[in-house]
Amino acid sequence: MKKLSFLLLSLLFTAQTFAQTGNFDFKKLEKDVRQVVQEAYRASVYITPYDSVSNRATGGSFSGVVIDTAGHVLSAAHAVKPGNLYEITFPDGKKFKAAGLGRIPRNDAAMLKIKEKGSWPYAPMGWSSSLKKDMPCVSIAYPGTVAAKTPTVRLGYIAETETKEGFIRSTCLMEPGDSGGPVFDMKGRVIGLHSKIDLSLDDNFEIPVDLYRKYWNALTKPASYNELPEAITVPADPQAQELKVMPEIAQLNIHSEKPNERLNKTSFKLKSTSGSTELQILGTLIRPEGFLPETAVKSKSFLLSKSSMVGDHPIVELSAAKSATAKVIGRDEANDLVLLQVDHKLKDGIALGTIAIDSVVFADLGKLLISPQPGDGVLVSVLGNTQTSIAKGPNPAFIGIGTNLKDGKVVIANIQPRSPASTAELETGDEVLSFNGKPILNAEDLGKEMAAYKPSDTVNLQLSRAGVPFFKRIALKPRRMAERHIAYRFTDGRSERRTDFSRVLIHDGKLKPSACGGPLYGIDGKFYGINIARLSRTSSLAIPAAVIQKFVKQSLTGLKEQAMLNYTTFDATTWQ
Template sequence: MKKLSFLFLSLLFTLQIFAQTGNFDFKKLEKDIRQVVQRAYDASVYITPYDSVSNRPKGGSFSGVVIDTTGHVLSAAHAVKPGDLYEITFPDGKKFKAVGLGRIPRNDAAMLKIKDKGSWPYTPMGWSSSLKKDMPCVSIAYPGTVGAKTPTIRLGYIAETETKEGFIRSTCLMEPGDSGGPVFDMKGRVIGLHSKIDLSLDDNFEIPVDLYRKYWNALTKPASYAERPEATIVPEDPQARELKDLPEITQLNVISEKLNERLNKTSFKLKSTSGGTELQILGTLVKPDGFLPETALKNKSFLLSKSSMVGDNPILELSVAKSTPAKVIRRDEANDLVLLQVDHKLKDGIALGTIAIDSVVATDLGKLLTSPQPGNRVLVSILGNTPISIAKGPNPAFIGIGTDLKDGKVVIVNIQPRSPASTAALETGDEVLSFNGKPILKAEDLSKEMAAYKPNDTVNLQLSRAGVPFFKRIALKPRRMAERHIAYRFTDGRSERRTDFGSVLIHDGKLKPSECGGPLYGIDGRFYGVNIARLSRTSSLAIPAAIIQKFVKQSLTEMKEQAMLNYTTFDAPNWQ
C-alpha cells in the first residue's frame, strides 16, 4: 500500500501520535479486531429460502455461520424451518444448498446443514459461559438495509452475560437481515447468534452458543421442539482464562477526544434554510492545494458537506459567537455533495492535492475510524465493508397531490398535509399544465414523469388557478412507507437522503443525521472520506476520499475556467 502523507497547514502528524492515548492502546484493539475478521469473515454466510420448483431463492434473507467441516450452520429459529431448502452464499460469492434441521423456538436456536459435497470455510464455536461484562465482541452479518451479499462488520462489547430471558445482551448493532448472524469473541470463536433488539441501540440480544452445544443432538435432527429437548453436558472452555474484559471499551468516544484534538479543526457546523425548514449539518474543511493558484486562495476557505442538507444561503459557525456566510460553488447530486466557499481564511484543512489516495480493500476491514465533531467530540466506529453501492430506497419521491381528469383538465383533487404541495400553497382545483416543461394531459402523466426523480430533487410545475397561469418550484420529499419494525424507530433517526449512492464506505458510527457532512479518519490519521448519511440502525455511510478529491478538483477547475471567461478586455491590465 502506498505511503500516505497528510499535510495540514503547518501540521504533520504520524501514526504514533494518534494510535495511543493515555494508557489505552487503540492500535492493539484495532489489531485484535482485524485478526477476528481474518479468522471469521469467510464463514459468515447469507441465507435465503429456496424454491426447488422454480429453482431460485425466495424472499426473506437472514444470516448464519458455518462452524465445522461437515457444513453445519448455526442460525436463528425465527428464520429457519425444519426440512425446508435454503441457499447459502459465502462472502466470496459461492453458493450451496442447505436444509433446515432442528429449531428450539423458545430459545430461538436453529441449525442448518449444507447438502452439497465439498469443504467450506468455518469458524469454531466458543463458550458463552466464558463471557465477562465489558468484553469486546465483533459481529459479522448481513443487515437488510445495506442489501449486500458481503457481510458488514460491527464492534461492540458484552453488556450482560445473561438476561432474565437467557440471552446475551451486546452493543453489536443489529437489524432485520442480521437474524442468525454470528457474534465472535476476540479469538474469532462464535459466542452468540443475533436474535432480537429493543429500542435502545445498546439492546441487542444474542442466542448463547452454549445452547447449541447443550442441545446439539436434537438440533441436528429436522424437528421443531415446543419444549426443551434432552440436553448434554457442556464442557468447560479450555481458553477461558485467556479472555479479558476491557472496561475502557465502554468509553471509546471519550478516550479518543485527545486522539483527534487537531483533526477536530476540520469539522464545522453549517446552518441554512430550505423551503422554510431550518437545516443543520456539518462541513469538512479542505485545503485545495494544487487545484487553484495560491493567489486565488487568498482570504478564502473551502468546505464540503451534504448537499441535500445545505440550502442556498448557508452560514458557517466559526465559534459559539461568530459565524460567516458561505457560498455554494457546486453540487454533486449523485453523491449528495456540495462544495462551499467562505471569504475567511481558516487554519488547517485536509490538503486534498497532496494526499495519495489508496483504495479501500478487504484487508482494511475492521480498522478503527473516527468522526470528529465540533467542540472536540469524536465518534469511534469500525470499517464494516469495502466500497459498495446502496440502491435507491423503497421510498419514492412525491409532491403530495392527488389528481383527476375533469372536463379535459388534470386538476388537483386532494393535497396531503405537511407535503411539498402543502408547503408550496397549492390548492384543490388548481389545474396542472406541465411538469418540468412537459405537458400533463392525463392524470397518469404526472406519475410517469415523477418516476424519474428522487427525494430532494427540485421540479418546476406550471399550474392554473381560476384561469390565471402560475409557476411553482418545489423540492420533492420521500414518500415514507409503513416501517413498523422497532429497528426503524431508533432514537438517532435516519438521514432523509440515505440511498442511491454509487460507491460508499460503511461503518457502525452512531451518527445523528445532523452529524453527517464531517470528515471520517482512521486512527492513523488517514482521511477516508466525508460522512454522508445515517442509513439505518446499524450503518452510517461515507463518500470515499477518491470521489471527494475528484469532485473538488472538477469543481475548482470549472470555477477557474468560468472566471477566465468573465475576464474581459475591459478587466485586463493595459499591457504595453
C-alpha cells in the first residue's frame, strides 16, 4: 500500500509541476480545449452522397459543420455538388437528408442545407480576420483512416493567417475524409474548413470562414460559380480582443520535457531482429504487484511493448552504456502486445495491478496526453475519441514469393525485392515443403494457407535447398495497394501493423513507428495505455489500460504458479 501511495504521490507531483511549467499553463489549455469540444462537437457532421433511387448512402464520405438553427452546413467545394442529395449524420447517430447548395471552386467553399425541419445543434461562425499567428485552434472532423461515425478531435495552432492562395495554414492534422471539416477558435466558433494538405505535417490548409460570410447570398443558391460572385460586407468581430496568442503552443514538447523526467523512466528502447531485419521500438516498464508474489520479482523487471516489432531475443537499453537481454513471457497477437522479463531490477514502473481502470467517456475528449520518449523528452498530444475499433486493413498478408510446380515439387519461381521472403534470404529454386506444419503439395496451397493470416503474423516455412531441408521463421507484411495520395507519404510514415484492433484510444501524437510501445499518460499522471501504432497522418493508436491489465495478468499466471511451487518446495524441505 505504501508503494502504491508513493507512486500516486510521485505522479501527482509530476502532474502539478507539468501543469505549471515556466509561464505556460497546461491545465488551462486542456480546460479550454475540452470546453471547445463540449460546445462544438455535436455540430460536426459526417456527410455522404445519397442515392435517392436505391435509398442508400454511397461512397466518398467527407465532413462539415452545422452553423445555424436553419440547418445550413458549411463544407468544401471539392466534395459538394449543387442540387445533389446528401446524408448528414450527427455524432449521436441521427441521420437527415441535405441538398447541395452553392459552391465556389476557386476558394473551395461550399454549402449544404438540411431538408427536414428541426432544431439542429450548431456552432456559430467566427471571424478568420481575427486570427493571429500562434493562436490555438481545434479540429473536430472525420479522418477516413479512423472510419468512426463519431468525429476525432485534434489540437493545433495558426501557422499562417493567409497564404498566397488565400487559405489559412494550421497545424491541425487532416487527411482524406476530413475535407470540409471545421476548425474552431478557443471560443468554439468556426474559423475555417479543412481543404487540402502538403507533404509536411504542419501544412494543413483551411478555407477561411470569412469567405462564407462574404459570399453568403451566393452560397445559399444551388449554383457553381466559376467567377467570384457578388460579395457582401463582413462586419468586424466583436470578440476579437478576447482571442489570445499563445507563442508557447508551437513548442509544447520542449515546455513539457523537464517536469516529466520521472515518467520518462518508464520508457526504454528495445532492439531485436527478425530474420536479417533489425527492429527498434520502445518498451514500457511495469511493476507486477497484484499479479506475482514479491519473492518472484526480487531481481526481475517486466516491460510491455509492440509484439510485431519485437523478435524472440530482444535487447533492452537500460542506459547509454548498459543493455540487458529480455525474455519473452507472452504475446497477444490480437492487440499486438508482448510482455518481456529482464533479469535486472529497474526502479519505478507502472503498478499496473493496482490501477483502478476508468473507461474513457465523451467528457474526456480534448484531454492533453504525453508520450515519454527516451532521450528525446516527451510528445504532447490530445485525446481524440472515445474507445473505438480499427477494422482490418484492405491489404492482405504478403510473403513475397511466386511458386511453380516443377517435377512434382513446389519451388520458388520468383522473389519480390524488399519482401519478407527477400529479407529471410530465400532463393529461387528453393522447394517449399510445408507452411506452419501443413504440407504444400501444389502451387495454390501456399496462397490458400496464407489467406488465414494477417500482416505482422509470424509463420514457419519448411523448405529444401539442394536436397537439404531447413526452416525459416518469417514475419508477414501487408501487400501495399497503390496509395498515391500525399496523405500517405508523410515523414516517418505509418506502422506496419496498424489495423485490426478491437479497442483502441486515438490521439494526434506525431509518433514515429519506432516510438510506439511506450506509455501514454495524461498531464495528471494517469496511465491511459500503451502506444501501439501510428495509424495515419492524423492519428496514433494506444491499447487501453484495461486490455493491458488483462493480458499481463494472463501472461504472468504461469510464473505465479511456478513461484508458488518453488515456495512450497522450499517450505516443505525446511519443515522436514
